[in-house]
Amino acid sequence: MRDRLRVGLIGVGHRGRAHLATLAGLEELFDLVAICDPSARNAETAARHCQATVYADPLELFGSARLDVAIIATPPESHHGLAGLAARHGVHLLIETPLAPTRAMMDYIENAAARAGVKVEVGENSWRQPVHRLNRAALDAGLIGRPLRATCFYEMGGHPDMFYHPSNLLRYYGGAAAAGTEVRAFEIRSQVDLLLDDSGRPVNPEVWSQAFLAFPNGVYGINTQVSTWSGPLRRSHPRSITVEGTGGLLVGGRRAVNALHRLEHQREVIYPLKVDVRERDGRHVPTRYSYETDPRVEWANPCADWPIPYGEATFGVEDDVARADELSSLYKAVTSGMPVVYGIADARQDQELSIAINESARLGGQPVTLPLGSETPWERAQHDAFRSKWGCDPLGEPGTVAGTNFGARGSS
Ligand SMILES: NC(=O)c1ccc[n+]([C@@H]2O[C@H](COP(=O)([O-])OP(=O)(O)OC[C@H]3O[C@@H](n4cnc5c(N)ncnc54)[C@H](O)[C@@H]3O)[C@@H](O)[C@H]2O)c1
Incomplete structure (x- = not known):
């Protein structure tokens, strides 16, 4: 053991x-000793599924639970305060996405972690889902030639500016x-018939956003995001990405037909995503994802021996594989001193692009090039909203920020 x-x-x-x-499913690596949530309803529901001690207050949790590691899965504007408090107690962290909404909040986490010498992994699950790992391997193997552009279709539940x-x-x-990277973006808001937020409450308008990213290496990224794609109005829309290269196309994502399309002898040849499964305790465990090219390109599930549940039965985007990967990255970093696989540096880049998209949309599509300069109006609005909603300085004492009850979805 x-x-x-x-x-x-x-x-x-x-x-x-x-x-x-x-x-x-990761009992070999982690002993879940505590859960902490001020929502009695959510804490009680979770407590039914584990043996952990329940805390309502993070100050009490860090004061008594003797943690090695904490997972922060609270609302985004709370991450930095909780991370600051954890770091003071020498606790390593897995922080959910986004790392934090603004650059000042991300700095807060980075500085606290550096001072305390704690490891921080970030729960960015997108690239960690199996179909994307396989598609990246196909790209690296040159199977679609030189990448030209990637086009993403996405939605973020109740957060049209994320x-x-x-x-x-x-x-x-x-x-x-x-x-x-040079970012150009714009958005259009429309009143629509049926739009529910991720707590099932009616909201309007629908936000349709278009972003164009010119990466410094000459590859282009396009994101089309519509706030209704997760709701009943447009629920069947895929959340997917296509990657176009000089010699083919990769498709990957939820509700997408995941496949590698390649030009071979001037003909299009399609390799559908193949998933090898093994039976364990009456359940199917995906062991390997591949395209049957010659030679075959594959990605083996590193978690196949752990009894994790594989929640989504949509092969290719199993999120349990992504979460197990995040947790094992942190485990290895803490126990061996290795760096985490993704971490603060990558998470910052992804959130800074998100901030730039908001900034360019605000400017009516004018180009915004990273690195960003001083605090953007979007960031300032986040800090102002924090002050007026929670009644404290967003960049103040970690104990005060962490001790705030940031609410739960559907609670108001
Ligand atoms: N990686 C992903 O795909 C993904 C998916 C969903 C959510 N998220 C992220 O996970 C985080 C949580 O989102 P969610 O959808 O679970 O929200 P949620 O509202 O369902 O849960 C948040 C929980 O945090 C609790 N909470 C609030 N303030 C707290 C505090 N000070 N201390 C302890 N607990 C506190 C709430 O009571 C609630 O139970 C967010 O950062 C969100 O962006 C990531």
């Missing part, structure tokens, strides 16, 4: 419960850094 790390899960709403399910997931996928396939 390896050394198990004592983990506390902070925030047991929608995403926290997904981590709870994945953690149950673009970190598609930015992550575009950067991943573009093989590009955010610095030097």
